[in-house]
Amino acid sequence: MADRTGRLTTRELSMRTVADFEQFFWQVNGCGCALYLFGRHLSPAASAAITGRRPPAAGVRPAGRDWRTGELAAVKDLVRQGLAHGILVYADAEPVGWCHFGRADEVPVPRDDSIPRKRFARYPSTQWRITCLLTRIDHRRRGVAGTALAAAVAAIKKRGGGWIEATPISFPHRDTTLRKVRREHGWNSTAVDEYLKDNWPSREIPGLGRVGACPVTAQTMTNVGTLSMYEKLGFKPTKIDELSGDPRLPFDRVVVRLKA
Ligand SMILES: CC(C)(COP(=O)(O)OP(=O)(O)OC[C@H]1O[C@@H](n2cnc3c(N)ncnc32)[C@H](O)[C@@H]1OP(=O)(O)O)[C@@H](O)C(=O)NCCC(=O)NCCS
Incomplete structure (x- = not known):
């Protein structure tokens, strides 16, 4: 459902909008929401497994494109399973902003002990988390992130609401x-x-x-x-x-x- 704020509209991430997320993801050179979804950026081996390329030798970083291709494929897979949520903000028909949110027990999706504590919710009673905002550089300081955030809260309410947690900067x-x-x-x-x-x-x-x-x-x-x-x-x-x-x-x- 589109929600109008001036020229800006918002849509939720879904299989219907995943192509827009993909377009946005490449324009902004990847997004930190992968850090929250997986607990960290994908390892070179995990990325290579998804992209079908051989993992780089020890100590060699994968090429940026391979790495991001791997992350994007992994995010899309989570969208398919209904495990990745977010808001896309459009200026006219162009996706220019993004806000990642998710159920606290799905952010990050893997729950093993190797994931740093800082990637998990701080309060046990938290049901939802809003973790990552990103606006395309040529659309910054025009309220895109604010619009994305308000739409994320509305989307959470639509799903039944509950305690939402985030960790913004002070000022x-x-x-x-x-x-x-x-x-x-x-x-x-x-x-x-x-x-x-x-x-x-x-x-x-x-x-x-x-x-x-x-x-x-x-x-x-x-x-x-x-x-x-x-x-x-x-x-x-x-x-x-x-x-x-x-x-x-x-x-x-x-x-x-x-x-x-
Ligand atoms: C953080 C970010 C999403 C803000 O997006 P935006 O669309 O420009 O933000 P908005 O125009 O909605 O502004 C939101 C608030 O932040 C403030 N703000 C935004 N950019 C600011 C800046 N550069 N300096 C000071 N304040 C700033 C605005 O004044 C506004 O404050 P208010 O709510 O008190 O009025 C954007 O700067 C960004 O994408 N940064 C890059 C993030 C990044 O590096 N990600 C890495 C991969 S995830």
């Missing part, structure tokens, strides 16, 4: 000096640590504590969206996410939830 911050310091001194340098300590913005989230900003550029942010995007839809921040922190990066993610 975005654009800082051109940080890039220069990193370039000049290296990512893990003392100069970067000192620059961050003295200059990096943080904010208090009532009841949760202080969260650091996430570096963004004019054109891009990370694939998880911002806390504010979720708050607009009624999600509440519940805790600072201890699993998604990376000591080399200055930002925090926040676990947000909504009972839909």
Whole structure:
């Protein structure tokens, strides 16, 4: 069912729209939702098994195209089985945006011990997860991701609703000096640590504590969206996410939830 927001329309991922997902997937050079669906990107051997090509020798990365072909085939297989869900956003007839969501027990689909804990839902009572947003670069900053997110929540409600969980960044911050310091001194340098300590913005989230900003550029942010995007839809921040922190990066993610 198409849902109109200005020029933008949305459709759910299904066997009817999987060709649009495929078109989008190639235009954006793959998507991080594979990380959530499989717990990680496919291994070279798994990708080779799907593409029918020989796995590369140990230590050799598969060519990007082979790797993505493998991931795309695996995602399509999950769509066929009804195990991969998402929203495509169209500008006119062109797919330009994507939001991945899924049942908590299907994200990731393999449930073995080798999958990192950070790929699973944080709360046992979570029934749905929204994990990944991606907008084609020439359509960014026009509300595509916001439209995709609202449509994902509506799609979850349509399926009976329940607790939805996501882990967006706290808030975005654009800082051109940080890039220069990193370039000049290296990512893990003392100069970067000192620059961050003295200059990096943080904010208090009532009841949760202080969260650091996430570096963004004019054109891009990370694939998880911002806390504010979720708050607009009624999600509440519940805790600072201890699993998604990376000591080399200055930002925090926040676990947000909504009972839909
Ligand atoms: C994150 C991303 C999906 C946002 O898409 P978008 O369609 O441009 O987002 P929207 O226009 O709907 O904006 C949503 C919110 O984010 C903010 N925003 C978006 N891009 C921003 C940027 N570069 N800097 C600061 N804020 C930004 C908007 O101001 C808006 O905030 P608000 O809700 O508080 O008003 C997009 O930047 C993207 O695809 N990035 C690449 C993700 C990636 O690398 N994926 C890897 C493979 S998964």
